[in-house]
Amino acid sequence: MNPKLWQCQTTNCGYIYDPDRGDRKGKIPKGTPFEDLPDDWKCPVCGASKKMFRPVETPSTAK
Amino acid sequence: MKVVEIKPDVFWVGAIDWNIRDFHGYSTYKGTTYNAFLIKDDKITLVDTVKGPFFNELLHHISQIVEPNKIDYLVINHVEMDHSGSFLQTVDAIKPEKIICSEMGEKALVQHFKRTDLPYQVVKTGDSIRTGKKTIHFIETRMLHWPDSMFTYIPEDKLLISSDAFGQHWATSARFDDEVPFDELMNHAAKYYANILLLYSPLVQKLLAKVKELNLDIDMIAPDHGLIWRKNPLAIIEAYDRWSRQEAKRKAIVVYDTMWHSTEKMARSITDGLIDEGIETIPMSLKVYHRSDIMTELLDSKGLVVGSPTINNGIFPTIADILTYMKGLKPVGKIGFAFGSYGWSGEAAKIISQYLSEMKVEQIIEEPLRIQYVPDHEALKKCYELGRKLGERIKETV
Numbered sequence: 001m002n003p004k005l006w007q008c009q010t011t012n013c014g015y016i017y018d019p020d021r022g023d024r025k026g027k028i029p030k031g032t033p034f035e036d037l038p039d040d041w042k043c044p045v046c047g048a049s050k051k052m053f054r055p056v057e058t059p060s061t062a063k
Numbered sequence: 064m065k066v067v068e069i070k071p072d073v074f075w076v077g078a079i080d081w082n083i084r085d086f087h088g089y090s091t092y093k094g095t096t097y098n099a100f101l102i103k104d105d106k107i108t109l110v111d112t113v114k115g116p117f118f119n120e121l122l123h124h125i126s127q128i129v130e131p132n133k134i135d136y137l138v139i140n141h142v143e144m145d146h147s148g149s150f151l152q153t154v155d156a157i158k159p160e161k162i163i164c165s166e167m168g169e170k171a172l173v174q175h176f177k178r179t180d181l182p183y184q185v186v187k188t189g190d191s192i193r194t195g196k197k198t199i200h201f202i203e204t205r206m207l208h209w210p211d212s213m214f215t216y217i218p219e220d221k222l223l224i225s226s227d228a229f230g231q232h233w234a235t236s237a238r239f240d241d242e243v244p245f246d247e248l249m250n251h252a253a254k255y256y257a258n259i260l261l262l263y264s265p266l267v268q269k270l271l272a273k274v275k276e277l278n279l280d281i282d283m284i285a286p287d288h289g290l291i292w293r294k295n296p297l298a299i300i301e302a303y304d305r306w307s308r309q310e311a312k313r314k315a316i317v318v319y320d321t322m323w324h325s326t327e328k329m330a331r332s333i334t335d336g337l338i339d340e341g342i343e344t345i346p347m348s349l350k351v352y353h354r355s356d357i358m359t360e361l362l363d364s365k366g367l368v369v370g371s372p373t374i375n376n377g378i379f380p381t382i383a384d385i386l387t388y389m390k391g392l393k394p395v396g397k398i399g400f401a402f403g404s405y406g407w408s409g410e411a412a413k414i415i416s417q418y419l420s421e422m423k424v425e426q427i428i429e430e431p432l433r434i435q436y437v438p439d440h441e442a443l444k445k446c447y448e449l450g451r452k453l454g455e456r457i458k459e460t461v
Contacts, residue, residue, distance in 0.1 A: 010206055011262055011393070045167070046206045 005056040006034040008043045015045040016056060066124045067238045069291055070220040070283065072103040072197075076124035077287075078117035081234045086145075088388070089258045090353040093251075094234030097145055098287045100224055101128055102217070105195030108136040109157065110215055110224050111287055115148030122156060131156045136192070138199070139164040140226040142171035142211050146287055151176055163192070165203050168211035186213075202277070204228065207266055208259060221282040228270075229299045230288035231255050241294035248290060250359075252299060255288070256306045257362040258355045262393040267307035271300065306362060309395050313461050315342050315366025315453065318357055320349040320381045322372045325404030325437050330370050332443040333402065336450020342366065342457055349381035354388050361389070365457045367399035367424055368450075373411040382411070386418045397424045398456055400449065401431035409433050427456055 008015040017023065017037075022030040025044050028037060034053065041050055067075045077098035083091050097113035099121055107129055113121045125131050134157040139147060142164075150172065154162070161184045164172060169183045186192075191200040202214040208227055215224040231251035237243050260267060274281075284292040284299065292299050315337050321327035330346050337344040344366075347357050361367060371382040378386070401415035412431035419426055432449055434442045 011266060012208075013206060013210075045210050047203075 004033070006053040007056045008046060008048055009052050009054055010043065010046045010048045013043065013046040013048070015043050017053065064124075066101075066127050069100070069238070069285060069293075070217075070222050073217070073220060073222060074101045074103070074124075074128055075099075075238055075285075075291070076101045076109070076121060076128070077111075078113040078120040078124075079234050080114065080117065083234075086232060089232070089254075089355040091232040093232075095232035095288050096234055098285065098289075098291075099124075099146075100285060101125060101134075102194060102197060102199070103128060104197050106135040106192075107133055108138060108194055108199060109134050109153070109159075110138040111140055111146050111226070112137075112149045112153045114145045115152075118149035118152045121149060121153065125157075132158055135160045136194070137162045138215055139168055139172065140213050140215055140224065141209060141287065142168055142175060143209060143227070144175070146226075147172070147175065151178070154178075154181065163201075165201075165205075165211050165213045167205065167209075168213065171209070171211045202273075204270060207263055207270060216279060216281075218280065221280050222285060223279065223281045223283070223296075224285045224287075226287050227259070228286065229284050229292065229303065230286035231290060233289045235290065238291055239293040240290050243290060245295070245298075249298075249302065251289065252302060253306070253362055254355065254359040256303065257358040258392070261306075261309075261358070261362070262391065264307040264309060264393075264395075267303055271304055271307070274300075310363070311365040311396065311461060312363050313342050313457055314360075314364040315344045315368065315399070315457065316357065316360050316364050317344065317346045317368040317370070318349070318382075318385060319346070319370035319402075320372070320379045321404075322374065322379070323404075323437075325434065326370045326372045326402070328438050328443060329402055329404060329432070329434060329446045330368075332438075332446035333368055333370075333450040333453075336447040336452075337366065337454045338450075339447075340451050340454025340458070342454045349379075349385060354385050357385055358389065358392060361394055361397075365396075365398055365461050366453055367394070367397040367419070368402065368453065369399070369415045369419065370402040371411040371415055372403055373405040373409050376408050376410050378411045378414045382415065386415065390418060390422055394422065397422070398427065398460065399424050399453065400426050400428050402433070402446070402449075403431070404434050404436065404438065406436060409435070425456075427453055 102108040137159040319330040403412040
């Protein structure tokens, strides 16, 4: 089980990292799996660290 | 109305919304204010704007102190529209040299107003600007309660401009905490916390720790809504500490709605049982109480009991409303149960019980309490006993 999507667990944040989209602001190119994000990468919405993310079991449309 | 000088050369220039009674689903029986502050120094700074329709009031207040176009810096602590609604009009009127906001603030401003051509200056915690005699420091408070939220602090005046934290929805002719009855002020502040900030309680704890760590010397807190804490800034900080730890007392609320008074009779008997166990209890009918007042009473209640009749195989719509609202605000550490009268299928109490499970409410009965049609004396005795049982359990924990 290696889900692609990871969701931020900060209260009321809910940002979903999608490797197909990457993170333009954090200079993360498209196609970067969550596991390969640098350790100092931060949630672009609330600034939480990677530790605050959990895998999403089903693809979400919350974008 | 004359503007008020809250500190030397720092003025309240906001607007008073006397007539608002519903603030996105929060009942504001006494209106609210949209506070904005003008700092008169070598560089003149406006902190925050007001809700759209109140722009003229803001401009009128600014004009008493300076020509609006003399303002150099505009600080946007928070982009929610009750503070940014008149952003574009304000920018047109003052033509600021800099618009100072957080990184998420710039993003939100662009998303709201589609203007990428404005002189944004992004700041983060630890950044400050000198305006002459005064310095303005910035503290990001992400997700309290929006990603863009930040505080503004002026050390020379020991003044914290706290955006949407520490506020209250209350329109008054007074500007300061010592000019109004203290108990009423704290009730408004509690309602504000319970309905806007409760879900962020873990972050509030972190923020309070951070403020301690930064060792800010604060003798005045100026929020963007309601009264300014001049006499008692510590009182509201201590209250936020208490509320964010979700400390409860020996108190319970019995929230219900009813079609033919059967669920209401059950609610009254449960309430009687709780009261006879010495628990401060309020039966809260959705026909009488607004959802935001229920949240205020839940803030310091240990007991949470919810009841609904079954209608068309589901819960009563007002109960769906309060449960959705309550679940989103994430109360923690409650004890209670679900109940309801029904005719034949009886799903309502079970649906409530699911909601209570999702809110991690400790339920004192395996199956919710359901009574068919009209509760008789025997059934009401069962309700009463269950009220007593909950009262005992509350006393074991508080």
